[in-house]
Amino acid sequence: GENVEQHPSTLSVQEGDSAVIKCTYSDSASNYFPWYKQELGKGPQLIIDIRSNVGEKKDQRIAVTLNKTAKHFSLHITETQPEDSAVYFCAATRGSTLGRLYFGRGTQLTVWP
């Protein structure tokens, strides 16, 4: 099955700085890559996703890049704010009828004011 590796496990940045979280995947058939933000005691919230037919996608301060050849994708958060502090999970799936997501281990992002 798919194996998703996520780095780093923890990330601390100063408010206003950028944060980058990287993930690699093993299954070349994976074609959908979502990113989730999870705040303490809450369920994951989809923040951005990318499909295999594009290389980059932006949504305000958040962007995701995908390199299919190298099988890695990254989350970029610019102008970080304290409310960006949370655990971020990357995931990958083939998008088949089962639609099972394979998650990375998560990154605890802390933004210091």
Place this chain on the structure above:
Amino acid sequence: GAVVSQHPSWVICKSGTSVKIECRSLDFQATTMFWYRQFPKQSLMLMATSNEGSKATYEQGVEKDKFLINHASLTLSTLTVTSAHPEDSSFYICSARDLDPHIYNEQFFGPGTRLTVL
């Protein structure tokens, strides 16, 4: 956006009792719902995949007789933890996938249910 609810948000029960957790898609129809378990500071662990009108598919190592899943309609799936024990204490999260082919791959997560077994 798509909303998934879970009920209850937290539950405390005695060892040996059964607990039912509901997962509802509020504004869309879900062909498939997924049940996850999450331990503190860990990633989500898929327990089972539930398709409306058919039996759930359980991941390896998950006891199907202990974690009963019912997906009776396109908007409701339930997880029943039978004869709960303290080791079943965890954060249980469901997710749902829309029927709409344009957003077919997206999964929307519920807020989670914190189960504590005494």
